[in-house]
Amino acid sequence: MKVLFSFYLFLTAKLFAAEDGMSFIERISPPEDISENGHLIDWLFNYITIMDAIFFFFVCLGIFGFSYLYSAKRSKRGEYTYGNRKGQILVATAIGALVFFCIDLNITRIANNDYVGTFINWPKADEDVVKVQVLAQQWMWNVRYAGKDQTFNTEDDVVTTNDLRLPTGKKIVVQVLSKDVIHSFSLPNVRRKVDAIPGRITRIWFQLKKTGNYEIVCAEMCGTAHYKMRGEMTVYSPQEYQAWLDESQSIAVAENDPENADQFWGWKWEN
Amino acid sequence: MAFFEQHIHDEPKTFLSKYIISFDHKVIAKQFLWYGIFFLAVGGIMALMIRWTLAFPGEAFPIIGTLLFPETGGVVPPDTYAMLFTMHGTIMIFYAITPILIGAFGNYCIPVMIGARDMVFPTLNMLSFWLATLSAAILLFSMFTPLGGAAGGWTSYPTLSTLIGSPGVGQTLWTLAIFVLGISSTMGAINYITTIITLRAPGMGYFDMPLTVWGLWLTAILNAIFLPVLGAGCLLLTFDRVFGTQFFLAGAAATSGSGDPVLFQHVFWIFGHPEVYILILPAWGIVSDLLSFFARKPAFGAKATALAMTSITVLSTLVYGHHMFTTQMSPLLTQTFMTLTMTISIPSAIFFANWLGTIYKGSINFATPMLFSLGVVFVFGLGGLTGLHLGTVTTDLYLHDTYFVVGHFHYTMAASVLLGGFAGVYFWMPKLFGTMLNEFWGKVHFWITMLGLNGVFMGMMVVGYAGMHRRIYDPFVYDFLQRLIPINTFITWSAIFMGLGQIPFVINFVHSVFWGKKAEANPWQVGTLEWTQPSPTPHYNFKEIPIVRCGPHEYGNPNLPAGRDFQYQTEEIV
Numbered sequence: 001m002k003v004l005f006s007f008y009l010f011l012t013a014k015l016f017a018a019e020d021g022m023s024f025i026e027r028i029s030p031p032e033d034i035s036e037n038g039h040l041i042d043w044l045f046n047y048i049t050i051m052d053a054i055f056f057f058f059v060c061l062g063i064f065g066f067s068y069l070y071s072a073k074r075s076k077r078g079e080y081t082y083g084n085r086k087g088q089i090l091v092a093t094a095i096g097a098l099v100f101f102c103i104d105l106n107i108t109r110i111a112n113n114d115y116v117g118t119f120i121n122w123p124k125a126d127e128d129v130v131k132v133q134v135l136a137q138q139w140m141w142n143v144r145y146a147g148k149d150q151t152f153n154t155e156d157d158v159v160t161t162n163d164l165r166l167p168t169g170k171k172i173v174v175q176v177l178s179k180d181v182i183h184s185f186s187l188p189n190v191r192r193k194v195d196a197i198p199g200r201i202t203r204i205w206f207q208l209k210k211t212g213n214y215e216i217v218c219a220e221m222c223g224t225a226h227y228k229m230r231g232e233m234t235v236y237s238p239q240e241y242q243a244w245l246d247e248s249q250s251i252a253v254a255e256n257d258p259e260n261a262d263q264f265w266g267w268k269w270e271n
Numbered sequence: 272m273a274f275f276e277q278h279i280h281d282e283p284k285t286f287l288s289k290y291i292i293s294f295d296h297k298v299i300a301k302q303f304l305w306y307g308i309f310f311l312a313v314g315g316i317m318a319l320m321i322r323w324t325l326a327f328p329g330e331a332f333p334i335i336g337t338l339l340f341p342e343t344g345g346v347v348p349p350d351t352y353a354m355l356f357t358m359h360g361t362i363m364i365f366y367a368i369t370p371i372l373i374g375a376f377g378n379y380c381i382p383v384m385i386g387a388r389d390m391v392f393p394t395l396n397m398l399s400f401w402l403a404t405l406s407a408a409i410l411l412f413s414m415f416t417p418l419g420g421a422a423g424g425w426t427s428y429p430t431l432s433t434l435i436g437s438p439g440v441g442q443t444l445w446t447l448a449i450f451v452l453g454i455s456s457t458m459g460a461i462n463y464i465t466t467i468i469t470l471r472a473p474g475m476g477y478f479d480m481p482l483t484v485w486g487l488w489l490t491a492i493l494n495a496i497f498l499p500v501l502g503a504g505c506l507l508l509t510f511d512r513v514f515g516t517q518f519f520l521a522g523a524a525a526t527s528g529s530g531d532p533v534l535f536q537h538v539f540w541i542f543g544h545p546e547v548y549i550l551i552l553p554a555w556g557i558v559s560d561l562l563s564f565f566a567r568k569p570a571f572g573a574k575a576t577a578l579a580m581t582s583i584t585v586l587s588t589l590v591y592g593h594h595m596f597t598t599q600m601s602p603l604l605t606q607t608f609m610t611l612t613m614t615i616s617i618p619s620a621i622f623f624a625n626w627l628g629t630i631y632k633g634s635i636n637f638a639t640p641m642l643f644s645l646g647v648v649f650v651f652g653l654g655g656l657t658g659l660h661l662g663t664v665t666t667d668l669y670l671h672d673t674y675f676v677v678g679h680f681h682y683t684m685a686a687s688v689l690l691g692g693f694a695g696v697y698f699w700m701p702k703l704f705g706t707m708l709n710e711f712w713g714k715v716h717f718w719i720t721m722l723g724l725n726g727v728f729m730g731m732m733v734v735g736y737a738g739m740h741r742r743i744y745d746p747f748v749y750d751f752l753q754r755l756i757p758i759n760t761f762i763t764w765s766a767i768f769m770g771l772g773q774i775p776f777v778i779n780f781v782h783s784v785f786w787g788k789k790a791e792a793n794p795w796q797v798g799t800l801e802w803t804q805p806s807p808t809p810h811y812n813f814k815e816i817p818i819v820r821c822g823p824h825e826y827g828n829p830n831l832p833a834g835r836d837f838q839y840q841t842e843e844i845v
Contacts, residue, residue: 005722007768008722008726008765008768011726011761011764011765011768012726012761014757014761015757015758015761020754022754026754027737027754027755027757027758028733028734028736028737028758029737030669030736030737030738031737031738031751040665041665041666041668041669044663044665044666045660045666045669045670045736048659048660048663048666049660051659052656052657052659055652055656056652056653056656059623059627059648059649059652060649060652062623062627062630062631063627063630063645063648063649066627066630066631066633066635067630067635067637067645070566070630070631070632070633070634070635071634071635071637072567072634072635072636072637075632075633075634075635076634077567077634077827077836078566078567078568078632078633078634078826078827078836079568079632079633079827080568080569080826080827080828080829081568081569081571081632082569082570082571082572082573082824083569083570083571083572083573083575083625083628083629084572084574084575088571088572088628089572089575091624092572092575092621092624092625092628093621095620095621095623095624096617096618096620096621096624097617098620099616099617099620100613100614100616100617100620103616103659104613104614104616104659105613107613107659107663108609108610108613108663111609111663111664111665111666112606112609112664114665115602115605115606115664115665116602116606119665119668120602138436177522178522179522179523180430180435180436180523181428181430181431181435181436182428182429182430182431182532184597184671184672186672186740188669188738188751189751191668191669192668192669193597193668193669193671193672194597194599195597195598195599197521197532197533197598198430198520198521198522198523198532199521199522199529199531199532200521200531200533202598202599203599214751215749215750215751217740217749219597219671219672219673219740220428220672221353221423221424221428221431221741221742222431222436223353223422223431223436223437224349224350224353224422225349226353226742226743226744227349227742227743227744227745227746227748228748230748230749
């Protein structure tokens with residue numbers, strides 16, 4: 001038995017001193033937040049965690065404290081009470097009410113404000129936003145930008161595979177659809193995901209603040225190669241993005257084959 | 272309906288009628304127990320294969336790997352990996368936990384704790400077990416069909432689970448197996464509900480029932496209402512797969528008209544959320560009773576606990592939408608489901624207050640069943656509280672489909688239920704088999720299990736928050752998950768540690784069943800009806816139907832004579 005426990009201790013110790021020199025906190029932190037609004041989610045996560053910790057602290061205090069104080073060795077006879085005296089009922093009710101009003105309703109209120117005020121507060125129709133269509137299929141991400149004509153599903157569209165390029169500083173709206181099974185378009189660095197469902201267009205909006213290379217994840221089980229359904233997300237500064245888009249648009253006009261029906265998987269953009 | 276007395280038939284003589292086609296609730300309970308333990312082992316080994324793949328991608332699974340996957344030299348291949356996690360979920364939920372908690376304890380505890388001689392419908396009871404066996408046979412067979420077993424996750428969302436995503440016959444058989452199991456469980460549920468309503472011993476009101484029976488009763492009610500919903504979903508899915516209907520197809524695949532894959536998610540989670548409570552309610556009941564029995568003190572606020580369980584049962588039917596936040600339901604639905612989900616914490620907080628109130632000023636005997644019960648309070652605390660992160664819509668947008676979810680539901684559905692089940696096995700062993708389990712090895716089993724499962728499930732929540740999503744064969748395909756290799760290794764070692772920790776239990780259990788020390792009639796000094804009879808419970812439980820005169824938790828009454836601190840339910844309160 002002692003051998004087993006020392007083995008377990010050894011494992012735990014090994015976890016905190018892994019070879020690559022990364023600190024434990026750094027290792028377990030979520031990926032870097034590159035969006036304007038991701039901090040709302042991080043903040044709420046931490047808030048809930050702290051509330052949980054406080055509540056759980058009292059639970060543990062009860063479990064371990066009472067176990068110590070009232071073990072058969074120290075306490076010869078249990079108190080004879082059904083817990084139905086007025087005072088006892090009052091305490092139990094107070095705990096329930098306290099948890100509900102101080103923790104739960106508070107979390108609900110904050111989450112609701114964030115959700116309605118930000119995450120589903122869609123950009124207005126006349127706002128200048130970056131529009132992207134994403135078609136998920138087993139096992140890749142098709143990405144489409146409207147070409148020079150600003151209309152989707154025409155022959156000058158810029159179409160890429162597993163390669164999403166976006167600018168900072170501008171609202172981005174992505175419409176997502178699936179060709180075959182349900183996928184989930186997930187951007188861990190933006191703290192958001194939305195399911196890609198066949199026959200139903202879903203959407204997501206966010207705004208980025210940091211350039212660099214990041215990853216697109218498929219978060220919903222979509223078959224054997226689900227684990228390899230990885231896309232690249234490149235975030236440019238607005239100037240770089242414009243330069244890339246201009247270049248891609250001219251290439252698209254020159255190289256897209258209007259006769260190729262497969263190319264027109266896009267759909268009409270509706271707000 | 273008023274109470275009626277069941278007839279006593281002769282004891283069956285042949286092996287077949289005694290142990291195989293048995294109508295006796297005690298034998299059926301044991302059949303379900305063995306069945307559940309067998310599948311617990313199968314599901315556990317699958318879990319170890321999954322963990323091995325995540326911690327050591329590309330390395331052969333030790334010992335049995337080369338036997339199972341000769342074509343890859345022992346490495347779990349990606350398609351098998353998908354089948355493994357699908358089957359692990361299915362087996363653990365429907366074929367391990369359900370039979371142990373509901374099949375075994377439900378069958379055993381309900382009649383003996385309410386003073387009945389058997390279930391009210393013994394034939395239905397027998398059919399329920401044999402249908403469950405048929406279902407298990409279909410499920411096991413499905414894994415050996417040409418394209419392998421079902422591999423779309425235990426939730427089997429269409430369109431992945433239709434012919435578009437899984438053309439093999441394995442998925443069809445999986446769907447049928449679940450359908451058949453649904454029938455079996457519904458039969459059991461009807462039997463439990465009716466038994467509790469009609470066969471309570473004279474004098475036993477609903478609040479005189481032990482809380483274990485309350486938990487099992489509420490579970491049975493949920494089962495009877497919601498398993499048919501799952502059955503309907505499975506049937507529609509089978510139609511889509513076999514007869515070419517299009518209930519769940521949409522988009523390019525729907526050639527004539529259009530169904531909706533999200534419809535299945537609604538149907539599935541209308542069942543699926545209550546399912547969580549179906550599994551946990553019996554464990555809550557057992558724990559609420561055992562805490563009182565071993566703290567030698569009446570259960571604190573027993574009536575409130577029963578009512579809190581009832582209100583959770585009602586609430587559990589109203590919150591299923593929190594599983595579908597990322598499908599972008601209407602904002603109104605999203606907000607409603609979030610708020611309703613939060614209300615579940617009121618009855619949960621009352622539980623915790625009552626559980627802690629029960630051991631407060633008790634005289635606690637730390638026997639193995641008590642250790643496991645206290646373990647449930649601890650792990651259910653962790654599991655329940657982390658549910659807040661997932662019921663909150665904005666944090667769920669990040670955490671949905673990550674390992675955080677996996678860690679959370681394992682804490683609630685696996686850890687709590689399993690510990691509750693073990694508590695029950697250690698506690699009722701004398702009544703079930705007439706022998707005691709070894710206390711020392713029971714305690715070893717408890718501590719290893721407790722350490723191991725916290726290592727595993729806490730680790731899962733940590734990697735989940737760090738961004739690792741579920742159901743991926745090799746997470747390290749993603750650059751941002753590379754840093755999680757050491758934690759995954761730790762989780763896997765914890766899982767192996769916990770897995771090995773079950774060996775003492777199995778040896779202890781098998782040894783006790785066949786060669787164990789004979790138990791006294793009432794080794795734990797407990798007052799509920801089953802302990803008034805000799806161990807093991809005799810044929811037809813009660814020759815004379817007992818008359819109930821007090822509640823199930825009469826401990827520490829100062830008026831009791833010296834040397835005695837409890838009284839039987841058949842005795843008048845002193």
